Amino acid sequence: MKNNKNLTYMDSVHRDGTIWNISMMILLILFPVAVCLIFSAAPDWEGVGLGLVATAPMYWAVGIVEVITFIPMLGAGGSYLSFVTGNISNLKLPCAINALENAKVDAKSEEGEIVSTIAISVSSIVTIVIIALGVLLIIPLQPLLESPVLKPAFDQMLPALFGALGVALISKNWKIAIAPIALMLVLFVFVPALNSGSVGIMVPVGVVFTILVSRILYKKGII
Amino acid sequence: MEFSVNHPILFLLVGIIIAAVLGQSIYFLVKSVRRAKATNMDMTKIKKTIITAAIFTVAPAIAIVITVISLSQSLGIALPWLRLSVVGSLSYEAIAAANAASGMGTTLAALAGNMTASQYVTIAIVMTVSIMVGIWLVPVVAKKYQSGLMKFENKDKKWSDILQNSLFIGMISAFVGFVFCDVSRLWSESARIVEVEDKVTGVTETVTYSATSGLVPVIVMAVAAICMCLCGLLINKLKWKWVNDYALPICMVIGMLVAIPITAWLG
Structure with a gap:
């Protein structure tokens, strides 16, 4: 058995990440328990059951696919943190990708692991601080943030983000990018069931399809 | 209490x-x-x-x-x-x-x-x-999954690099597709009439969008992308290296700001 001194950096990231995530899970579960105890109230178990049946299967399935899809992109430290702090595909992952691109490091190297974890940690801290400030200043901020003038800007945050991020990545990997972008365009334009709420589900589809296309191109010596 | x-x-x-x-x-x-x-x-x-x-x-x-x-x-x-x-x-x-x-x-x-x-x-x-699945599943699978990926990389470094890029491109492609999801309003009248349920209040109302409203996210994405290309020119031609660190947030905010007049114009 390895003692602490013999642990590699990556081993220690996994050990610490495991301790943090399990602790966070327990803390999160304790919130409703504490509310029950403090206010002497019991949950409506039928409501819990029906609510879980309607919600959990889809989000658990998506969650499993997201874990498999995102771990190689986020790195170890980034994964432990991102799956606690959330907002992965719209914030943490673009932040990590941008940091890796700017630092010009390989995502799979230890340098990549460090840069990615730092970017995600900073992003999490800034998000927590801004949300806390928003909660503290909710009364004066509400009219400003919900104003009809600013609404279109925040409605279009994801197109702006992925326009800027996408052009850099796609230009470097255009041979890989053609087929998945064509597929996604066709699906999103011509399948009415796919709307803005479907993007989370379509990310794993896009990833699997891109890997398959890349494998074929690689085997044929095109990339 | x-x-x-x-x-x-x-x-x-x-x-x-x-x-x-x-x-x-x-x-x-x-x-x-x-x-x-x-x-x-x-x-x-x-x-x-x-x-x-x-x-x-x-x-x-x-x-x-x-x-x-x-x-x-x-x-x-x-x-x-x-x-x-x-x-x-x-x-x-x-x-x-x-x-x-x-x-x-x-x-x-x-x-x-x-x-x-x-x-x-x-x-x-x-x-x-x-x-909650992600919080507990990452500790369960991350270490084994990553060591498997490392072994895989040692076998074929080039394919491992391509695989990594494919993951990023796969994610980006889904979001590029999503940006076009309302473009069909241009030719489909039924796509313009949307039953919108307020997820918070549960109240459903029928909203009729203009034919061109689906172009707003596409134009915003294009503006942000062009802005990023201009940043690339500033970095490579004028050697403004500092732009590199701020290019993404600058282009994202410019795209968001452009959305305000574009939405007023196209709906």
Whole structure:
């Protein structure tokens, strides 16, 4: 058995990440328990059951696919943190990708692991601080943030983000990018069931399809 | 104790959990910076990473605050503050809360203003448990999964690099597709008439969009992309290296600002 001194950096990231995530899970579960105890109230178990049946299967399935899809992109430290702090595909992952691109490091190297974890940690801290400030200043901020003038800007945050991020990545990997972008365009334009709420589900589809296309191109010596 | 969705004790409980999440973030930041120093990484690069990540995060974080405000109408401020600081997102939290309310035979709109502690914890349990899979699954699989990927990389380094790029491109392609999801309003009259359910209040209304409204996100994406190309020119031709660190947040904010007149014009 390895003692602490013999642990590699990556081993220690996994050990610490495991301790943090399990602790966070327990803390999160304790919130409703504490509310029950403090206010002497019991949950409506039928409501819990029906609510879980309607919600959990889809989000658990998506969650499993997201874990498999995102771990190689986020790195170890980034994964432990991102799956606690959330907002992965719209914030943490673009932040990590941008940091890796700017630092010009390989995502799979230890340098990549460090840069990615730092970017995600900073992003999490800034998000927590801004949300806390928003909660503290909710009364004066509400009219400003919900104003009809600013609404279109925040409605279009994801197109702006992925326009800027996408052009850099796609230009470097255009041979890989053609087929998945064509597929996604066709699906999103011509399948009415796919709307803005479907993007989370379509990310794993896009990833699997891109890997398959890349494998074929690689085997044929095109990339 | 009499319950209210904005009871101070709820803010205390939520504050403790969020402080713990903040602690985890600070712990990993310090651990990574220490490792960067120990391995003699270029600390200028690390400082730039920290500054860029902080600036980049501001606009998306403000968008999350807007989500907290919209959910607070029915759930109070404390629970949305917790849910959106830990794991959450608007689409998920609103659906989970609405499903929990539906399981109790009511709606969030009906509960607003007179929610009991029992109804509150019922909603909190559904919201918490339904999204928890990532928190426990990462510790279960991450180490083995990553060591498997490392072995794979040692076998075929070139394919491993292509695979990594494919993951990023796969994600980007889904979001590029999503930007075009309302373009069909140009030729399809039925696509312009949308039944919109307010996820917070549960109220459904019919909204008629203009034919060109689906072009707004496409133009915003194009503007942000062109802006990024211009930044690339500034970096490569004029040697303005500093632009590199701020290009993404600058282009994202320009795209968002352009959305204001474009939306007024195209609907």
